[in-house]
Every structure is written in C-alpha cells, then in structure tokens.
Amino acid sequence: MNSIDVALICRAMGDSNRLQIVQMLSEGEKCACKLLEKFVITQPTLSHHMRILCECGLVEVRKEGKWNHYTLNCDTLAAFINFISGLECCGKDVGLCQ
Amino acid sequence: MNSIDVALICRAMGDSNRLQIVQMLSEGEKCACKLLEKFVITQPTLSHHMRILCECGLVEVRKEGKWNHYTLNCDTLAAFINFISGLECCGKDVGLCQ
DNA sequence: CGGACGAATAGATAATTGTCAATATGTCAT
DNA sequence: ATGACATATTGACAATTATCTATTCGTCCG
Numbered sequence: 422m423n424s425i426d427v428a429l430i431c432r433a434m435g436d437s438n439r440l441q442i443v444q445m446l447s448e449g450e451k452c453a454c455k456l457l458e459k460f461v462i463t464q465p466t467l468s469h470h471m472r473i474l475c476e477c478g479l480v481e482v483r484k485e486g487k488w489n490h491y492t493l494n495c496d497t498l499a500a501f502i503n504f505i506s507g508l509e510c511c512g513k514d515v516g517l518c519q
Numbered sequence: 520m521n522s523i524d525v526a527l528i529c530r531a532m533g534d535s536n537r538l539q540i541v542q543m544l545s546e547g548e549k550c551a552c553k554l555l556e557k558f559v560i561t562q563p564t565l566s567h568h569m570r571i572l573c574e575c576g577l578v579e580v581r582k583e584g585k586w587n588h589y590t591l592n593c594d595t596l597a598a599f600i601n602f603i604s605g606l607e608c609c610g611k612d613v614g615l616c617q
Numbered sequence: 618c619g620g621a622c623g624a625a626t627a628g629a630t631a632a633t634t635g636t637c638a639a640t641a642t643g644t645c646a647t
Numbered sequence: 648a649t650g651a652c653a654t655a656t657t658g659a660c661a662a663t664t665a666t667c668t669a670t671t672c673g674t675c676c677g
Contacts, residue, residue, distance in 0.1 A: 424535060424538050424539055424542065425535060427532075427538060428532065428533055428534065428535040428538045429533075431529045431530070431532040431533040431538065432529070432530070432533030432534075433533075434525075434526065434529040434533075435526055435527075435529040435530030435531075435532075435533040436526065436530075437522060437523060437526040440522050440525060440526045440529065441522055443606065444522065444606070447605075447606045447607050447608070492608065493606065493607070493608035494608065495608040495609065498606060498607075498608045499608075501603070502603055502604050502606070505599070505600055505603045505604075506600050506603075506604060507545075508541065508542070508545045508591065508596060508600070509545050509591075510545070510590065510591035510592065510593040510596045510597075511593065
C-alpha cells in the first residue's frame with residue numbers, strides 16, 4: 422500500500438462521524454438505517470460519507486433489496502494497519518531506542 | 520485515546536505531504552530544512568503543516584538555536600497504532616471470522 | 618400498475634483547507 | 648549593534664468539504 426492510498430484512508434477517517442462509522446463496522450456488518458439512527462445527520466449526508474469510505478477501499482457495500490449493508494474491507498484494513506504499525510518513533514539521531 | 524483525538528491525527532495524516540513528513544520522521548529526527556528540501560512547497564507552508572502535526576500531538580519539536588528538529592511523539596504514536604490495530608473486519612453478523 | 622420506502626444524485630451554501638507572497642520574529646556571528 | 652538566516656505570522660485566494668433541501672432512482676408488495 423502506497424502513501425497516496427494511506428493518505429486517502431486517513432482523510433476518510435479524519436471526519437469524526439466517519440471514524441465512528443468505522444468503529445461501528447468494526448463490530449460487524451451494519452445496514453445504513455442502523456448507522457443513520459446513531460447520528461444526527463440526514464440520509465443524503467450519510468450516503469455521502471459512505472461513498473467516501475467506500476471509494477478509499479476501506480468499506481464494502483452489500484446491496485440486498487432496498488437495503489445497503491456495510492462492512493470493513495479486510496484486505497484494505499489489514500494493509501492500512503500494517504502501514505501504520507510500521508511507523509516508528511525511536512529512530513532518534515542518537516541511534517538508541519527509549 | 521478517544522475518537523476525537525484519533526480523528527484529529529487521521530486528519531493530520533490525510534494530507535499526502537504531511538503523511539510523507541511522518542514517514543520521514545519515522546526514520547528519525549529531521550530538521551525543518553531537511554524536510555523542506557524534499558517537497559516543492561514554500562517555508563511558510565511547511566511551517567503550517569508542522570503546526571498541524573504538532574497540534575494533534577503526533578510530532579514534537581526541539582528548538583536548537585535557529586533550527587527546529589522534529590520527531591514523532593512516541594506516546595501519541597503508540598496510542599494511535601493501538602487504536603487502529605484494534606479495528607476488526609471479521610465481525611460479520613454470521614459470527615464467523617473468514 | 619402504483620404507492621411506499623431505502624438509497625443516490627443534484628444543487629446550493631457556509632466552513633475549512635492548502636498554498637503563496639509579504640512581513641515579522643528570533644537567534645547567531647561579526 | 649547589525650546583517651544573515653531559520654522560523655512564524657498575516658492576509659489573501661482558490662479548492663475542497665460537510666451539510667442541507669429537493670428530487671430522482673430502484674425495489675418491493677398489494
């Protein structure tokens with residue numbers, strides 16, 4: 422996963438509504454209606470947020486009749502976690518960790 | 520670390536210049552001049568980006584005479600990695616992973 | 618078919634953001 | 648003190664964004 426993809430995901434998660442949506446999806450698949458209950462936003466606004474989350478690859482939608490069911494995309498999430506986990510803070514010029 | 524802090528950090532890393540700066544700092548402490556070399560932005564713009572990175576707590580500055588030296592903040596980074604790593608994708612309604 | 622209902626799109630708007638040029642501030646060396 | 652240089656601040660502007668209302672599109676059921 423390259424920096425551009427990571428930046429896109431970060432940007433997607435940089436909105437607090439969307440971050441909370443990601444947290445909810447981390448618990449498992451949720452339908453749009455369920456998500457909508459949780460926030461004080463309109464349906465078009467939720468649709469907008471879900472689109473951004475889907476476009477960066479972090480979220481997938483399963484359409485079932487009239488309803489949309491959302492899940493986190495395992496591959497994207499794993500790659501993102503991998504990237505973030507690879508960041509280090511101890512590489513001081515001193516050459517010592519801690 | 521609560522969602523608001525995480526969203527702030529994500530937003531900070533949601534700009535591709537800033538994400539690349541974070542990657543560079545992951546290699547170790549860097550001075551502003553060194554960072555500036557790497558990007559096609561002006562000094563005030565770099566200053567602006569560093570401020571955003573510092574304000575969310577991800578980056579720390581060490582002022583030494585005329586120069587600023589930046590590092591990643593270990594505590595914040597660790598808390599952030601911890602939060603992100605805690606996200607899961609396999610919590611489908613089915614109740615099965617994979 | 619036709620109404621009901623969930624989701625998407627269009628259009629508008631206020632707020633935020635990334636960037637720059639110009640200027641100010643702070644620190645060092647002479 | 649004064650000039651040189653690193654950084655910060657200010658003010659401006661174009662681009663992006665989060666949100667809404669109004670409308671359209673899709674799917675189901677009677």
